[in-house]
Amino acid sequence: MIASLSGGAPIAAAERQSAAQMMDDLMYGRGSIGGPFTLTDQNGRRRSDTEFRGRLMIVYFGYTWCPDVCPTDLMAITQALERLGSAADGVQPIFISIDPERDTSVLADYVAAFHRNLIGLTGSPEEIQRVADAYKTFYVKVPDERGGYSIDHTGVIYLMGRSGEYLGFMPPQTSPDRLADVLRKNLAHDE
Numbered sequence: 594m595i596a597s598l599s600g601g602a603p604i605a606a607a608e609r610q611s612a613a614q615m616m617d618d619l620m621y622g623r624g625s626i627g628g629p630f631t632l633t634d635q636n637g638r639r640r641s642d643t644e645f646r647g648r649l650m651i652v653y654f655g656y657t658w659c660p661d662v663c664p665t666d667l668m669a670i671t672q673a674l675e676r677l678g679s680a681a682d683g684v685q686p687i688f689i690s691i692d693p694e695r696d697t698s699v700l701a702d703y704v705a706a707f708h709r710n711l712i713g714l715t716g717s718p719e720e721i722q723r724v725a726d727a728y729k730t731f732y733v734k735v736p737d738e739r740g741g742y743s744i745d746h747t748g749v750i751y752l753m754g755r756s757g758e759y760l761g762f763m764p765p766q767t768s769p770d771r772l773a774d775v776l777r778k779n780l781a782h783d784e
């Protein structure tokens with residue numbers, strides 16, 4: 594969901610169009626969604642999607658300064674995984690920062706506030722742009738009146754299969770119960 598988080602400068606028309614186009618492609622499943630990535634985790638280690646094969650992946654794009662939507666959805670993911678009990682070991686939750694300039698050392702403390710298995714990933718701005726494009730996730734900086742910025746971004750919860758294939762997405766504000774149901778159903782499905 595693209596929602597303006599602050600009363601900052603309006604987004605340029607070209608960027609708005611590209612956001613609309615990406616959301617459209619995502620909604621209607623046009624083109625491929627997801628793909629290989631190698632990024633840096635909250636402990637400074639390089640991590641690749643291939644190491645999560647055999648588990649479902651939850652992929653969520655956001656940033657640690659996000660005032661509202663990101664923490665709410667990450668908490669819903671955390672609660673859904675807790676509801677699964679030991680079956681949660683079959684799911685790898687991943688948070689990818691779309692604010693690599695600010696999400697450096699703060700990333701470790703941030704992900705620790707959610708599920709114990711949550712991995713926080715960051716990288717160079719180019720690496721982040723590439724993986725966000727592959728997932729059809731849109732994000733744009735919106736300057737605020739204090740000389741800083743917030744980021745408008747797609748806030749969907751991606752579900753990827755045991756071979757890394759795209760299974761679908763759940764909208765922002767999906768409840769922990771609904772998320773747990775979707776995860777249980779996909780965990781029960783053998784590939």
Ligand code: NI
Pocket residue numbers: 655656659660661662663664746748
């Ligand atoms: Ni957010």
